[in-house]
Amino acid sequence: MSDSRSSAGDAHSTSPAEAHPGTAPEAGADSASGVSRRQLFGFLGAGAAGAVVGAAAGAGVAVAATSGGAGAASPAASVYPFFGAHQAGIVTPAQDRLHFAAFDVDDTLDRDGLMALLTEWTDAAARLSQGLEVAEGGAVGGSDYAPPVDTGEALGLPASGLTITFGFGPGLFADASGADRFGLAARRPAMLEPLPRFQGDALVPEISGGDLCIQACADDPQVAVHAIRNLSRIAFGRASLRWSQLGFGRTSSTSTTQATPRNLFGFKDGTANVKAEETATVDDQIWVHASDEPAWLAGGSYLVARRIRMIIENWDRVQLGEQEMLVGRSKGEGAPLSGGTEFTEPDFEKTGATDAPLIDTNAHVRLAHPTTNGGARMLRRGYNFVDGNDSLGRLDAGLFFLSFQRSPQQFIDVQTSLARDGLNEYLKHVGSAIFAVPGGVAEGEFVGQALFA
Numbered sequence: 001m002s003d004s005r006s007s008a009g010d011a012h013s014t015s016p017a018e019a020h021p022g023t024a025p026e027a028g029a030d031s032a033s034g035v036s037r038r039q040l041f042g043f044l045g046a047g048a049a050g051a052v053v054g055a056a057a058g059a060g061v062a063v064a065a066t067s068g069g070a071g072a073a074s075p076a077a078s079v080y081p082f083f084g085a086h087q088a089g090i091v092t093p094a095q096d097r098l099h100f101a102a103f104d105v106d107d108t109l110d111r112d113g114l115m116a117l118l119t120e121w122t123d124a125a126a127r128l129s130q131g132l133e134v135a136e137g138g139a140v141g142g143s144d145y146a147p148p149v150d151t152g153e154a155l156g157l158p159a160s161g162l163t164i165t166f167g168f169g170p171g172l173f174a175d176a177s178g179a180d181r182f183g184l185a186a187r188r189p190a191m192l193e194p195l196p197r198f199q200g201d202a203l204v205p206e207i208s209g210g211d212l213c214i215q216a217c218a219d220d221p222q223v224a225v226h227a228i229r230n231l232s233r234i235a236f237g238r239a240s241l242r243w244s245q246l247g248f249g250r251t252s253s254t255s256t257t258q259a260t261p262r263n264l265f266g267f268k269d270g271t272a273n274v275k276a277e278e279t280a281t282v283d284d285q286i287w288v289h290a291s292d293e294p295a296w297l298a299g300g301s302y303l304v305a306r307r308i309r310m311i312i313e314n315w316d317r318v319q320l321g322e323q324e325m326l327v328g329r330s331k332g333e334g335a336p337l338s339g340g341t342e343f344t345e346p347d348f349e350k351t352g353a354t355d356a357p358l359i360d361t362n363a364h365v366r367l368a369h370p371t372t373n374g375g376a377r378m379l380r381r382g383y384n385f386v387d388g389n390d391s392l393g394r395l396d397a398g399l400f401f402l403s404f405q406r407s408p409q410q411f412i413d414v415q416t417s418l419a420r421d422g423l424n425e426y427l428k429h430v431g432s433a434i435f436a437v438p439g440g441v442a443e444g445e446f447v448g449q450a451l452f453a
Contacts, residue, residue: 011347059419060412078161078219082126084300084440087447088288089163090379090396090404091276093255095217098247098383099224099231100305100400102210102433103239105172109414111182117238121166121231122446131159134230140343151233155225160220164227166447167435168193172229187451189294191302191408192436199419207243207431215303215402217381221248247383247400254381260334260342263308264397265426266383267327268334271342272369274379285377286404288439296450299439304378304411307385307431310398313428326422327362336365362422367371372417376410378403398427407436433440 008068080088105114124134133139139152163309173188174180195208216227230300251263252270256277263269274281280324315323328346329336336346338358348366350358359366370377381404386397405411418424438448 008200009072010092021081025074041137044055049202056261059106072375075318079159080161080163082129082164082441083443086301086440087165087437088129089215089217089253090163090286090301090437091282092161092163092217093258093276094250094381095161095163095246096218097218097221097224098250098402100243100247101214101216101228101244102169102242102292102305103212103214103232103235104242104390105181105211105239106237107181109181109238111452112184113238115446117235118166119446120234122441124231124234125164125166125447126441127229128227128230129159129162129164131162134234145427151226151229153229154223157220157223160218160223160440162216162218162223162227164231165215165217165437167213167215168192168448168451169212169433169438170212171209184451187294187296191314192434193408195304195408195432195434196412197431198415199433200424200427204430207245209433210435211374212239212243213303213433213435215381221246223374226449231263231345232264245400247387247433248387249381249384251384251399252380254379263399264312265315265323265327267323267329267331268342269382269399270380271329272377274377281377282379283406285410286379287408288406292406296453297436297438297449301406301437302408302411303435303437304401304405304408305405305431305433306429307430308399308401308403309396309430310426311426312395312397325360326363328359328365336392338365339420360422361418364421364423367413367421368419371433373413376405376413378405378410378414404437 006059019426042071080092082088110115114430118192128134133150133154135149137148138146138150142148170188170192171180173184173192197203214228214231216224218224218227228244250261252273254259254273254276260268260271270278274285288300288302290295292298314416319414324331324337336344336359338344338347338350346369348357348359348369348371352358366372381402382401383400384397385400386395388396391397403411438451441447441449
């Protein structure tokens with residue numbers, strides 16, 4: 001084969017881990033940057049996998065292939081396993097880029113066809129996440145008289161920490177008319193219901209909902225887009241793209257190795273996010289247990305996706321002091337207004353010279369805090385987005401919010417508390433979806449196989 005993706009077989013400062021967020025902190029001996037996909041597969045096939053990087057709480061292992069020489073692994077060289085106890089792309093250290101896609105299943109598809117689609121998606125995702133083409137033959141290795149099996153825009157690119165995560169929406173279990181298209185209605189999780197309407201929602205149906213979803217995260221946008229493009233192509237005639245979202249600049253850290261990023265309001269975002277290294281919290285708050293019912297979802301999670309438009313132009317005219325009051329943290333350090341540094345726990349009882357709370361009663365940090373919401377926490381993997389401008393010349397920009405939680409009620413409780421958030425004046429929720437994310441996939445199985453057992 002002549003292409004580089006074909007296979008012959010199946011902030012705080014400057015540590016390498018923080019400089020390269022796709023790599024977990026224990027990265028040691030052999031790692032590399034810019035290794036091609038052909039080189040990567042060759043090394044893996046020969047058993048010279050390079051450095052094995054441990055990631056906590058089922059985040060999997062990142063394998064950094066090497067073509068000689070030691071050094072810190074680059075995000076481009078990071079490879080996360082597709083198979084494991086949990087799906088990748090949840091507690092995996094959050095990558096810098098996202099392509100998220102929601103699909104509607106075709107009316108003509110039957111149960112066997114759905115299982116076949118999930119099998120093909122699984123096989124393709126397992127290859128793509130390892131830096132290979134979607135199938136053997138790839139973009140240039142097949143017949144001149146047939147379309148290539150891979151679209152080819154990722155030829156020569158490394159794996160770039162690609163993770164692919166699948167989810168099932170409520171419509172997969174019963175369509176809008178209540179029809180049980182695939183014999184799955186009795187196995188629908190009781191909590192997998194469309195989210196209730198929240199104050200301030202201005203939802204657009206065309207960018208909400210979906211029967212299936214795929215989250216592709218990577219440190220190279222072209223790698224993430226390539227994954228969604230090829231998985232969409234595989235689904236042709238069986239499932240069609242309902243809506244999708246590109247994201248850049250993660251807005252949360254999912255590992256203690258990562259510095260806290262900033263959102264488009266300029267504030268550090270996700271300081272108190274659940275981290276992969278908090279293994280007890282991850283198990284308690286993120287993963288579905290077999291005792292939660294249904295048992296087929298054990299090891300999985302619930303994914304909430306919200307497209308939140310930020311009214312950037314209005315926010316940019318707000319005084320700094322008011323911005324900080326609305327958030328409840330300083331804009332520079334990210335410290336709570338009650339004092340300390342970024343990771344100091346907020347003191348909601350502390351008052352100032354006028355005996356008013358230093359953290360306003362309607363501040364975002366107070367209303368979203370676990371102490372306000374019965375201890376509920378979520379693992380957030382949101383991204384910034386800018387999708388051009390609207391007809392008034394304003395930026396169509398904001399936060400593509402993604403959160404994983406053991407129960408949708410955790411999100412509902414927090415979002416309900418945020419009804420009186422002062423930030424709501426500058427936010428508009430225009431897209432919403434919820435999905436059940438099956439547990440991890442074992443080799444030889446397809447994603448969600450337990451649902452069909």
